[in-house]
Amino acid sequence: MPEVAELAYTPAVAAATAPIYDRMKRVVPAIEWPFHAPLVHAINELKRERNAVILAHNYQTPEIFHGVADIVGDSLALAAKATQTDADVIVLAGVHFMAETAKLLNPAKTVLIPSRNAGCSLADSITAADVRLLREAHPGVPVVAYVNTSAEVKAEVDICCTSGNAVEVVESLGVDRVIFLPDEYLAKYVATQTKVEIIAWKGHCEVHERFTGAEIGEFRRRFDRLTVIAHPECPPDVLEAADFVGSTARMIDFVGNEKPPRVLMVTECSMSDNVAAASPETEFVRPCNLCPHMKTVTLSGILESLQTLEPRVEIPDELAARARRSVERMLAVKPK
Numbered sequence: 001m002p003e004v005a006e007l008a009y010t011p012a013v014a015a016a017t018a019p020i021y022d023r024m025k026r027v028v029p030a031i032e033w034p035f036h037a038p039l040v041h042a043i044n045e046l047k048r049e050r051n052a053v054i055l056a057h058n059y060q061t062p063e064i065f066h067g068v069a070d071i072v073g074d075s076l077a078l079a080a081k082a083t084q085t086d087a088d089v090i091v092l093a094g095v096h097f098m099a100e101t102a103k104l105l106n107p108a109k110t111v112l113i114p115s116r117n118a119g120c121s122l123a124d125s126i127t128a129a130d131v132r133l134l135r136e137a138h139p140g141v142p143v144v145a146y147v148n149t150s151a152e153v154k155a156e157v158d159i160c161c162t163s164g165n166a167v168e169v170v171e172s173l174g175v176d177r178v179i180f181l182p183d184e185y186l187a188k189y190v191a192t193q194t195k196v197e198i199i200a201w202k203g204h205c206e207v208h209e210r211f212t213g214a215e216i217g218e219f220r221r222r223f224d225r226l227t228v229i230a231h232p233e234c235p236p237d238v239l240e241a242a243d244f245v246g247s248t249a250r251m252i253d254f255v256g257n258e259k260p261p262r263v264l265m266v267t268e269c270s271m272s273d274n275v276a277a278a279s280p281e282t283e284f285v286r287p288c289n290l291c292p293h294m295k296t297v298t299l300s301g302i303l304e305s306l307q308t309l310e311p312r313v314e315i316p317d318e319l320a321a322r323a324r325r326s327v328e329r330m331l332a333v334k335p336k
Helices: 011-022 033-050 075-082 096-105 128-137 166-172 184-193 213-222 236-241 248-258 270-277 299-308 317-332
Strands: 052-057 071-073 089-093 110-112 143-146 159-161 177-181 197-200 226-230 262-266 283-285
Touching: 011 033, 033 052, 033 299, 052 075, 052 096, 071 075, 075 096, 075 317, 089 096, 089 299, 096 110, 096 317, 128 143, 128 177, 143 166, 159 166, 159 317, 166 177, 166 184, 177 184, 184 197, 184 236, 213 226, 213 236, 213 262, 226 236, 226 248, 248 262, 248 270, 262 270, 270 283
Parallel strands: 052 071, 052 089, 089 110, 143 159, 143 177, 177 197, 226 262, 262 283
Antiparallel strands: none
């Protein structure tokens, strides 16, 4: 297996990766491609040898998202599609809770996370002990956990959700009141979309919480014909200033269906690059807030992970059984 230092941009590599680069040439400068191409080529070759599949979140950089990923999407799509692969090895190009979710749903497969530092401020904002205290404070009230949580937290709750199906999951419980954790802003957004009373936790995503309504107003003053689409993890004043609010998957669908001439995607900024690559008719204005955890996943890290089959995601059986139940209940909820 090639070491990273041995890789070179040879004519053969250039020819093999040309169709791949064609998919992202609008967002990856030609001068950068000779650095990415040897890694992309080596990863794609090694995937076949390992019978491996790479799942990449929408926030990954274009050379990963368009270059080596087999399955892409938001956390809901990745969770669902992880169960449909016949690969022996799953590489999760995302953050740790996503890799844990893939392992919960594929306990017999080898699941790899290319970076040990790919954490999540939102997942870190709540613990299993916190959930138990919430249950004591609100006896009998069901608990809904965003998938942006650890396996330990998932094991303590009734059902999981994503930003794409949060309202449907809350209403599927058939109750008047739920505890919703850990994202406070997503909880507040869900509360505006349902009659169910929402008890929120005060966790935040360090990327989305930095956006402000005043910032959105400034972008509107600078750019005419601007359509603003925002992720529901953003603060309420940002959502009020947006033209459309939705999960990353719904934001992508909005751009593809509506084809706005100019769009501001209020979310992690690599996603704008990935959507722009497939949307030449739309100009993207980028308020660039990067996720420092997502960006610890690199092509060289993915290659090394495939070479060594490390770091592996392992979850104790008893904990996994309880956490898996809440994820499977989420996947069973039918979209409206």
